[in-house]
Amino acid sequence: MDTSTLIVVFIVLMIVLTQRNTILIAVRKKRKRRMATMTNELIRKYIGKTCLISTGSFGSSVSGEILDVVENWIEVKTKKGSQLLNADYVTNIMPKES
Numbered sequence: 001m002d003t004s005t006l007i008v009v010f011i012v013l014m015i016v017l018t019q020r021n022t023i024l025i026a027v028r029k030k031r032k033r034r035m036a037t038m039t040n041e042l043i044r045k046y047i048g049k050t051c052l053i054s055t056g057s058f059g060s061s062v063s064g065e066i067l068d069v070v071e072n073w074i075e076v077k078t079k080k081g082s083q084l085l086n087a088d089y090v091t092n093i094m095p096k097e098s
Helices: 003-034 040-044
Strands: 050-054 061-070 073-078 081-086 092-095
Touching: 040 061, 050 073, 061 081
Parallel strands: none
Antiparallel strands: 050 061, 050 092, 061 073, 073 081
């Protein structure tokens, strides 16, 4: 191969690799925005209230009274007893009207 062919191949490879990195960075930013978690301060507002807590597509909903919030864990008193939920997977908390 002559030098002009090598230069063209090198330039094409550089363009492809930089575009790939740009796409990967954009995908990571999008995932990061989507994975925003609830903060404990927001969840603490509901301590002592009966709520419906949804975990979205990760599982089912839990209905009960929120007893405590420690780090990323929510303690909920349900009809069956106490349950612990990981706050990272909570998508929605709706207070129930008594």
